[in-house]
Amino acid sequence: MVYLDHAATTTLRPEAANVWLQVSAEVGNPSSLHAAGRAARRVVEESRERAAAALGIRPSEIVFTAGGTESDNLAVKGFAWARGGRRAIVCSPIEHHAVLDPVEWLVEQQGFEVRYPAVDALGRVDLQSLEALLDDDVALCSVLWANNEIGTVQPIEAIARSCREQSIPFHSDAVQALGMIPVNASLPGLTALTFSGHKIGAPVGVGALVIDRDAVVAPLIHGGGQEREIRSGTVDAAGIAAFAVAVESAVAEQENLAARLIDLRAMLVQGVLARIPGTVLQGDPGIGVDERLPGNVAITFDGCEGDALLMLLDAAGIACSTGSACTSGVPEPSHVLLAMGVDAGTARGTLRFSLGRGSTEDDVEALLTALPSVVERARRAGRPRLAPRS
Numbered sequence: 310m311v312y313l314d315h316a317a318t319t320t321l322r323p324e325a326a327n328v329w330l331q332v333s334a335e336v337g338n339p340s341s342l343h344a345a346g347r348a349a350r351r352v353v354e355e356s357r358e359r360a361a362a363a364l365g366i367r368p369s370e371i372v373f374t375a376g377g378t379e380s381d382n383l384a385v386k387g388f389a390w391a392r393g394g395r396r397a398i399v400c401s402p403i404e405h406h407a408v409l410d411p412v413e414w415l416v417e418q419q420g421f422e423v424r425y426p427a428v429d430a431l432g433r434v435d436l437q438s439l440e441a442l443l444d445d446d447v448a449l450c451s452v453l454w455a456n457n458e459i460g461t462v463q464p465i466e467a468i469a470r471s472c473r474e475q476s477i478p479f480h481s482d483a484v485q486a487l488g489m490i491p492v493n494a495s496l497p498g499l500t501a502l503t504f505s506g507h508k509i510g511a512p513v514g515v516g517a518l519v520i521d522r523d524a525v526v527a528p529l530i531h532g533g534g535q536e537r538e539i540r541s542g543t544v545d546a547a548g549i550a551a552f553a554v555a556v557e558s559a560v561a562e563q564e565n566l567a568a569r570l571i572d573l574r575a576m577l578v579q580g581v582l583a584r585i586p587g588t589v590l591q592g593d594p595g596i597g598v599d600e601r602l603p604g605n606v607a608i609t610f611d612g613c614e615g616d617a618l619l620m621l622l623d624a625a626g627i628a629c630s631t632g633s634a635c636t637s638g639v640p641e642p643s644h645v646l647l648a649m650g651v652d653a654g655t656a657r658g659t660l661r662f663s664l665g666r667g668s669t670e671d672d673v674e675a676l677l678t679a680l681p682s683v684v685e686r687a688r689r690a691g692r693p694r695l696a697p698r699s
């Protein structure tokens with residue numbers, strides 16, 4: 310199989326798998342007072358220190374969670390609930406659903422108000438438009454570090470500065486950014502940062518929310534009071550140990566990986582655009598790590614249905630995505646492309662190819678060889694009429 314869907318989930322790192330198995334084989338709840346419990350606690354605290362050192366933050370700033378979705382929910386609801394009286398949430402309209410949906414839930418169920426800044430045609434949040442939305446009533450601001458569908462990197466430093474000037478907690482979802490581009494976790498004005506293990510070579514089911522020591526966040530889950538009483542539940546020593554090792558490797562390898570993937574991405578983009586007429590690259594065409602995720606390619610195929618292309622490529626042994634894996638299968642155009650001003654029909658003809666650690670020139674060659682006939686077949690089938698939005 311040619312796997313071009315590393316943004317959905319990537320391969321487990323051998324070093325993370327080893328430590329995961331090793332710690333899983335030991336009994337002991339990190340909250341227990343006996344020797345087995347203390348040994349498990351030691352694993353967790355040493356892992357917290359290792360991950361913090363790799364990220365350039367203090368160990369006490371890390372709250373381990375079950376992944377990106379939980380960390381995003383904790384940041385959004387946790388800040389909204391802790392900032393009593395303030396009813397507005399500023400978030401980009403191109404967030405992952407793990408941010409957008411809790412925000413919408415707070416609006417529908419709890420009377421919050423959401424304010425969306427404008428996004429330009431390349432998928433970059435407009436700073437001036439965002440700044441105009443920040444005032445005393447804002448409970449939190451959330452803008453993802455780099456978009457999972459179109460790869461555009463956001464002006465995080467400038468947004469953090471604006472939020473800091475107004476003492477507004479700023480959360481950024483850095484799930485796709487970590488290990489691909491530099492992520493400054495100690496950036497002034499950045500209050501909370503979401504990471505997910507399985508996007509960096511750790512197992513599925515572990516992640517972290519990095520939170521400023523001074524920030525107040527209300528817990529989503531109540532119980533045993535683990536993780537500074539922010540996230541109750543038996544602490545997953547094995548998953549956390551694997552996560553810490555994966556964070557270390559991801560940060561250490563980031564620069565080399567980015568350089569290699571930028572070249573592979575150029576080969577892929579140029580190959581597709583040159584061989585197949587009626588194709589457009591979505592997102593920022595810039596090649597730098599400040600502009601676009603090195604492994605992300607999002608291309609619109611005129612006159613095609615993305616899902617049909619995906620299935621035909623799958624039959625040819627090539628795995629890719631129509632955007633966020635979490636919404637694949639739901640016949641709705643991408644909210645990210647719509648926010649960028651792309652029309653619904655064009656949005657539905659878009660595929661995401663995402664490169665990762667194991668990607669090779671052979672993978673790209675295989676795609677470039679299979680794609681022309683696949684696109685021809687999909688174009689012959691035509692694009693079905695859009696389903697009415699309910």
Ligand SMILES: Cc1ncc(COP(=O)(O)O)c(C=O)c1O
Nearest residue numbers: 376377378405407457484485505
């Ligand atoms: C930007 C972003 N945030 C959050 C998530 C969800 O992370 P997890 O799968 O760990 O819950 C994803 C997964 O696709 C993502 O790409």
